[in-house]
Amino acid sequence: MSDVSGQVEGLAGEQYKYGFVTDVEQELAPRGLNEDIIRLISEKKGEPEWLLEWRLNAYRGWQGMEEPRHWPKLTFEKIEYQNLHYYAAPKQQAKPESLDEVDPELLRTYEKLGIPLQEQEWLAGVAVDAVFDSVSVATTFREQLEEQGIIFCSMSEAVQNHPDLVRRYLGSVVPKTDNFFAALNSAVFTDGSFVYIPPGVKCPMELSTYFRINASETGQFERTLIVADKGSYVSYLEGCTAPQRDENQLHAAVVELVALDDAEIKYSTVQNWYPGDAEGRGGIYNFVTKRGACRGKNSKISWTQVETGSAVTWKYPSCVLQGDNSVGEFYSVAITNNHQQADTGTKMIHIGRNTRSTIISKGISAGQSNQTYRGLVKVLPRGEGARNFTQCDSLLIGGRCGAHTVPYVESRNPDAQLEHEATTSKIDEDQLFYCRQRGIDPEEAVSLVVNGFCKDVLQKLPMEFAVEAQKLLGISLEGSVG
Amino acid sequence: MLKIHDLHVAVDGTEILNGIDLDLKAGEVHAIMGPNGSGKSTLANVLAGRDGYDVTGGGVTFKEHDLLGMAPEERAREGLFLAFQYPVEIPGVATTTFLKHAVNAVRRHRGEEEVDAMGFVKLAREKGRALGIDDAMLKRPVNAGFSGGEKKRLETLQMALLEPGLAILDETDSGLDIDALKTVADGVNALRTEDRAMLVITHYQRLLDYIVPDRVHVLAQGRIMRSGDKDLPAELERQGYADLVNPAA
Numbered sequence: 004m005s006d007v008s009g010q011v012e013g014l015a016g017e018q019y020k021y022g023f024v025t026d027v028e029q030e031l032a033p034r035g036l037n038e039d040i041i042r043l044i045s046e047k048k049g050e051p052e053w054l055l056e057w058r059l060n061a062y063r064g065w066q067g068m069e070e071p072r073h074w075p076k077l078t079f080e081k082i083e084y085q086n087l088h089y090y091a092a093p094k095q096q097a098k099p100e101s102l103d104e105v106d107p108e109l110l111r112t113y114e115k116l117g118i119p120l121q122e123q124e125w126l127a128g129v130a131v132d133a134v135f136d137s138v139s140v141a142t143t144f145r146e147q148l149e150e151q152g153i154i155f156c157s158m159s160e161a162v163q164n165h166p167d168l169v170r171r172y173l174g175s176v177v178p179k180t181d182n183f184f185a186a187l188n189s190a191v192f193t194d195g196s197f198v199y200i201p202p203g204v205k206c207p208m209e210l211s212t213y214f215r216i217n218a219s220e221t222g223q224f225e226r227t228l229i230v231a232d233k234g235s236y237v238s239y240l241e242g243c244t245a246p247q248r249d250e251n252q253l254h255a256a257v258v259e260l261v262a263l264d265d266a267e268i269k270y271s272t273v274q275n276w277y278p279g280d281a282e283g284r285g286g287i288y289n290f291v292t293k294r295g296a297c298r299g300k301n302s303k304i305s306w307t308q309v310e311t312g313s314a315v316t317w318k319y320p321s322c323v324l325q326g327d328n329s330v331g332e333f334y335s336v337a338i339t340n341n342h343q344q345a346d347t348g349t350k351m352i353h354i355g356r357n358t359r360s361t362i363i364s365k366g367i368s369a370g371q372s373n374q375t376y377r378g379l380v381k382v383l384p385r386g387e388g389a390r391n392f393t394q395c396d397s398l399l400i401g402g403r404c405g406a407h408t409v410p411y412v413e414s415r416n417p418d419a420q421l422e423h424e425a426t427t428s429k430i431d432e433d434q435l436f437y438c439r440q441r442g443i444d445p446e447e448a449v450s451l452v453v454n455g456f457c458k459d460v461l462q463k464l465p466m467e468f469a470v471e472a473q474k475l476l477g478i479s480l481e482g483s484v485g
Numbered sequence: 486m487l488k489i490h491d492l493h494v495a496v497d498g499t500e501i502l503n504g505i506d507l508d509l510k511a512g513e514v515h516a517i518m519g520p521n522g523s524g525k526s527t528l529a530n531v532l533a534g535r536d537g538y539d540v541t542g543g544g545v546t547f548k549e550h551d552l553l554g555m556a557p558e559e560r561a562r563e564g565l566f567l568a569f570q571y572p573v574e575i576p577g578v579a580t581t582t583f584l585k586h587a588v589n590a591v592r593r594h595r596g597e598e599e600v601d602a603m604g605f606v607k608l609a610r611e612k613g614r615a616l617g618i619d620d621a622m623l624k625r626p627v628n629a630g631f632s633g634g635e636k637k638r639l640e641t642l643q644m645a646l647l648e649p650g651l652a653i654l655d656e657t658d659s660g661l662d663i664d665a666l667k668t669v670a671d672g673v674n675a676l677r678t679e680d681r682a683m684l685v686i687t688h689y690q691r692l693l694d695y696i697v698p699d700r701v702h703v704l705a706q707g708r709i710m711r712s713g714d715k716d717l718p719a720e721l722e723r724q725g726y727a728d729l730v731n732p733a734a
C-alpha cells in the first residue's frame with residue numbers, strides 16, 4: 004500500500020503536467036523569512052485572518068529561539084534560514100520518458116523491494132497513461148470514507164472546508180512555539196494531511212497519502228493533524244519504503260494527534276529519505292515534532308516507526324497521557340549506516356490516573372554512524388497507578404559506529420511503576436558464519452539477524468508495510484559487512 | 486569427494502595442523518578421533534571456511550574444486566555441511582524462516598525452483614517427524630532456549646533438508662544423553678547414502694558405536710598418527726591417547 008502512495012504523488016504531478024490545475028506556474032517567493040513572506044504564504048492559500056495571526060505569532064516566537072544544536076548528539080552544518088525559499092508553487096518537474104532514463108541505483112532498490120515494473124514507473128515519475136485506473140480506485144475509497152463522515156484531506160482543504168475543527172485542534176498538542184523547529188513549521192507550513200474520525204466510527208481502511216487525491220507537493224514543512232473523536236479508531240500510514248529524494252535539505256514537519264474518550268490512533272511511519280552518500284555528503288536533515296494527546300479516558304495512541312533514511316534525524320514521537328486509563332506506545336526501529344546520525348526516542352508524560360506506556364526501541368548502527376536513544380518518562384503528581392515499561396536494545400555492526408542510550412525518568416508520584424531495560428550488543432560473527440555455512444550469503448545473513456533483532460517492533464506494523472520494511476532493513480545495511 | 490593434501494594451518498602464528506592427508510570418497514564415513522587440543526575442530530572449521538585460520542601449506546579439493554578458494558556460503562551451496570559443535574542462537578528469527586532461506590539458497594545454486602512458504606513447512610514437518618521435531622519447535626527462534634539435544638536434532642534436520650554431498654559432524658555427541666544420542670545417530674544413519682560422504686569428529690568412542698565408520702583416523706599434535714578400521718576406537722578406548730600423543734614415553 005505504501006509504495007502506492009508514491010504512485011499518487013506521482014499522479015498528482017501528472018495532473019499539473021496536463022494542466023488540470025491551471026494556476027501553478029512556477030512561482031517562487033524571494034529567499035528569506037520575514038512577516039511579509041508569511042503574509043504572502045497565507046494570502047496565496049486564501050487563509051482566514053486567525054491563521055495568519057497564528058503564523059505570525061509563531062514566527063515572532065521563533066525569532067527568539069535557538070536551534071537545538073547542543074543537547075542532541077548530532078553535528079550538522081549551519082542552516083541558512085534566510086537563504087531558503089519558504090513558498091514555491093508546485094514545480095513542473097521534467098519527467099523521464101521511460102525507466103531507461105531513471106537513476107539505475109534507484110531502480111535497483113525498487114527491484115530489491117519487489118515493486119512491480121508498472122509501479123516502479125509511477126514511483127520514478129515516468130510519464131505513463133495508466134494512472135487513470137488508480138484515480139478511480141482512489142476516488143472509490145474516498146467516497147467510502149465520506150459515507151462514514153470521515154474527513155481525510157489536505158491541510159489546505161481542511162482550512163477552507165473545516166475551519167472550526169482546524170481552529171480547535173491545530174497547535175493544541177504541539178503549541179506553536181513548542182520548540183525551534185515546531186515554531187518554524189507553524190510560521191511557514193505549506194501543507195500536510197488532516198484527518199477527522201467522527202464519534203464511534205472505526206475507519207475501515209488504513210489511511211495513507213495514497214487516498215489523499217489532492218496531495219500536492221507538501222514540501223519541507225509538512226503539517227499533519229489527526230483527530231479521533233470519542234470511541235473511534237484510525238490507523239494512519241506515513242511515508243514510503245521506496246527511497247525518497249528531495250531537493251530540500253531541511254525538513255521540519257509537525258504531526259499532532261488527538262484521541263478523545265475511548266478513541267485509538269495507530270500511526271506508522273517508514274522514513275527512507277536520502278541519507279547522503281557513503282562519504283556523508285548531502286542527505287536530508289529531518290527535524291520532526293510528533294506528539295499525540297490521549298485527551299480522553301481509555302484512549303490510546305501508538306507510534307510505530309522504521310527510520311532508515313536522512314543524514315540527520317531528530318525525532319521524538321511522544322504521548323501526553325491526560326485521560327485516565329489512557330495508553331501510549333512507542334515502537335521504533337532506527338537504522339543508521341555510513342555517516343548517518345540519529346537522535347531519536349520518545350516522551351511519555353503520565354498525567355491521568357492508571358495510565359500505561361510501553362517503549363520498545365531497537366537501534367542498529369553500522370558504518371561510521373552514530374545513534375542515540377533519548378527518552379523521557381515523566382509521571383506527574385496526580386498520575387496514580389502510572390506504569391511504564393521501556394526496553395532499548397542497540398546492535399552494532401562493525402567497530403566504527405556508536406550507540407548511546409539516554410533515558411530520563413522523572414516520577415512525582417510514589418505509586419508509579421517504571422521499568423527500564425537496555426542492552427547493547429555487536430552483531431555476532433558466529434551468527435553470520437552459521438548462516439553462511441548454510442548457504443545464505445552474508446548480506447542476507449545480516450538482514451536475517453537484524454530482522455530477528457527488530458521483530459518485536461516490525462510485528463506492530465500493518466502487514467503490507469511490515470513485509471516491505473523487512474526488505475528495507477536489508478537494503479539499508481548493504482555494504483555494512485566486509 | 487574430499488581430498489586433503491599436506492594441510493598446514495596456523496592460528497595467530499601458532500601451527501595447529503601440520504601436514505594432514507585424507508582421502509574421503511563418496512559413500513564413505515570416516516571418523517577423526519583425538520584428544521582435546523589435537524586440532525579436530527580446527528580441521529572442521531577450516532574445511533567450512535571460518536575466519537581466523539591461516540592455511541600455511543597444502544591444499545584441499547572438494548568435488549575436484551579448490552575448496553580453500555571458496556567463500557563459506559559457496560562451499561555450503563556446493564554441498565559441504567558442517568553440523569556445529571555449538572549451534573548458534575539467532576533470536577527473533579523463526580527456525581522455519583531460517584531453514585527456508587538456507588534451503589532456497591542451495592536450491593538457487595543448483596538451478597532448482599525455490600520452495601514457497603507452504604511447501605517448505607510441509608517438507609520440514611515431514612523430515613522433522615523422524616527426529617522428533619514438531620511444529621512448535623520449528624516456530625521457535627533458531628536454537629534460542631533449545632536444550633543440547635534439541636540443538637543437535639535441529640542440526641541433523643538441516644542436514645536432511647540441505648542434502649549435502651559431504652557432512653562434517655563436529656563433536657555431535659557432546660552434551661547428549663544416551664537417548665538423544667541414539668535419535669541423532671539414527672537420523673544421521675538414515676542419511677548415509679552411496680553418493681554422500683561423512684566426516685565424523687569425536688573425542689569418544691561412544692558415538693562410533695552408533696555411527697559405524699569405514700575408516701578411523703587418530704589426530705594428535707596436528708597430524709594423523711594412526712589410521713585403521715572400525716575396531717581402532719575400541720583399542721584406543723582401552724589404551725587411551727597417551728601413547729600416540731607422546732610416543733617416546
